[in-house]
Amino acid sequence: MDKEAPQQQSENVEAASKGGSLLRSSSIVSVMTLLSRVLGLVRDVMVAQYFGARADAFFVAFKIPNFFRRLFAEGAFSVAFVPVLSEYKTQRSLVEVKLLIARVSGVLGLALLAITALALLGADYLPWVFAPGFRDDPQKFALTAELLRITFPYLAFISLTAFASSVLNAYGRFAVPAFTPVLLNLCLIFSVVVMTDWFVEPLFALAWGVFMAGAVQLLFQLPFVARLGLLVRPQYQPKDEGVRRIGKLMIPALFGVSVSQINLLLDTLLASFLESGSVSWLYYSDRLNNLPLGIFAIAIGVVILPALSNKHAAQQGEGFARTLDWAIRMVFLLALPAALALVTLATPLMATIFYHGEITAYDVGKMTLSLQAYGSGLLAFMMIKVLAPGYYARQDTRTPVKIGIQAMVVNMLLNxxxxxxxxxxxxxxxxxxxxxxxxxxxxRGLRQQGVYTAQPGWLSFALKALVANAALFTLMFWLMGDVQQWLEWSTLQRSSWMALIVAAGVLVYFVILIAAGLRPRHLKGQLF
Structure with a gap:
């Protein structure tokens, strides 16, 4: 074994955590994610303007590999791999870390090739599972299958990208993985602006844009993994101890981590039986709802998973609880104003962002209603993203599975x-x-297991946040005015007034929090 490996590994860990805090790292991820989400909105606006509500076939063809991506790559795989990698990084040599990465990448890569091959062979049948309502429209059904053959390889590319991201996150390199989705949006924007004239059916341009985006994202991350000295040749050794541990953790995590994605997929399935355009209305409103979810909650979840994993490996129970408490407070602080904005300003937001081109006032009205429904659950969506790592960091994937199955049953009954x-x-x-x-x-599970205990000062913190949110709601409602006028205004008028409301709302919210005594130093947390 290399005698210098432990020293080199220690230097990597020190460099990764130097000057780091939970607030700082989350802020970096949030800024990068904000850039990605803003470009994502630009992308969606362009798609909506060009295709309107007739892009249902593409959305289903994109949603299928995206669903598997969130289920396997960013979901089950990441929550199983990061805790094991963090344990190796903390307790073992760099040589053993490299062997783990090589063997995991080999098994993962072969599995992805097999899944992709099966999906391509069964592309004519997958729409029956994910959008059975399309069978009443043979042309749309056939188009969905053709688009799926182009979009599905994206799963292999993006899953390997998620693997590289997990390695970078475990070593405290959060900015690169957070920036990577920007490339997806740039590729899709390019496909709309440039490639649509290349095809008789313009939706094929979007499909090829997805394929291109997967390859570009993977190639972008590899040099940064190489800088850590962790870009190694894949090895297929499924019986390796670390590989088997990750596999065992992944099986239950498949259900536990991606319940919200399964629920959204069920929405798409049922929406395919409803009025034409329902899939698109749900897609656009969900995309807007995911803006604060991605900027804040997912960013916090990405940062705390390796932090919690390290604290668990080091048997720092009190630090583990403090990290979880910090994450819950941050979600409470950010989710409530975001949810208020989505519900209160639903029509102005939809009109400002999507009321162009093929989108009609009727579409805006339908999207407004589904946005309000999604926005009312934003606090819960964000809480799930920070509570689940409390289990995964301790390599407990069974408990979230049980909860996930129960939640799916509840969702199906409510549907x-x-x-x-x-x-x-x-x-x-x-x-x-x-x-x-x-x-x-x-x-409740974290409380009952004694893993999480609320830290002092919660009552004062909650009261400050509630007062600030009350002031925010009053301001937004007053500035919004008559919602009908938003449909009559020009694009410039809508954009200008929305910018004013957002700026005034952010200013009032944080000024009141500061006046109530909340300071940035109260929101810091230790990363490693």
Whole structure:
């Protein structure tokens, strides 16, 4: 064994955590994610303007590999791999870390090739599973299958990208993985602006844009992994101790980490039976709802998973609880104003962002209702992203599975109960309600296991946040005015007034928090 390996590994860890704090690292990820999400909105606006609500076939063809990506790559794989990698990084030599990375990448790569090959062979049948309502429109059904053959290889590219991201995150390099999704949006924007004229059916341009984006994201991250000295040749050794441990952790995590994605997929399936355009209405409103979710909650979750994993490996129980408490407070501080904004300003937001080109006032009205339903569950969606790492960091994937299955059952029952009276809005509302059930059960489990205990000062903190949110709601409601005028204004008028509301809202919210005594130093936390 290399005698210098432990020293080199120690230097890597020190460099990764130098000057780091939870707030600083989360802020870096949030800024990068904000850039990605803003470009994502630009992308969606361009797609909406060009295709309107007739892009259902592409959204389903993109949603299928995206679903598997979130389920396997960013979901089950990441939450299983990062804790094991953190343990190796903390307790073993650099040589053993490299062997783990080589063997995991080999097994993962071969599995992805097999899954992709099977999906390509079965592309004509997958739409029956994910959008059975399309069978009433043979042309749309066939188009979905053709697009899927182009988009599905994205799963292999992006899963390997998630693998590289997990390595970088475990070593405290959060900025590069957070920036990488920007490339997806740039590729899709390029496909809309440049490539649509290349095809008789313009939706094929979007499909090839997805394929291109997967390859570009993977190639972008490899040099940064190489700088850590961890870009190694893959080895296929499925019986390796670390590989088998990760595999065992992944099996239950497949259900536990991606319940919200499964719920959204069920929404798409049922929406395919509803009024034409329902899939697109849900997609656009979900995308807007995911803006604060990605900027804040996912960023916090990405940062705390390796931090919690390190504290668990070092048997720092009190530090583990403090890190979880910090994450919950940050979500509470950021989710409430974001949810208020989505529900209160739903029509102005949808009109400002999407009321162009092929999108009609009727579409805006439908998207507004589903956005309000999704926005009402934003607090729960964000809580799930920070509570689940409390289990995964301790390599406990079974408990979230049980909770996830229960939440899925709740969601399915609510879907059936609400879809008939409320149509696509009922599907969005059912997803939000089941998310609250999921978040509550995760929270209760952490308390019962003694892993999480609320830290002092919660009552004062909550009161300050509630007062600030009350002032924010009053301001937004006053500035919004008559929602009908937003549909009559020009794009410039809508954009200008929305910018004013957002700027005024952010200013008032944080000024009141500061006046109430909340300071940035109160929000810091130790990363490693």
């Amino acid at each position: 059936l109960a609400l879809v008939f009276p409320l149509q696509h809005v009922g599907l969005a509302l059912a997803t939000s309600l089941s998310a609250y059930f999921n978040a509550f059960m995760l929270y």
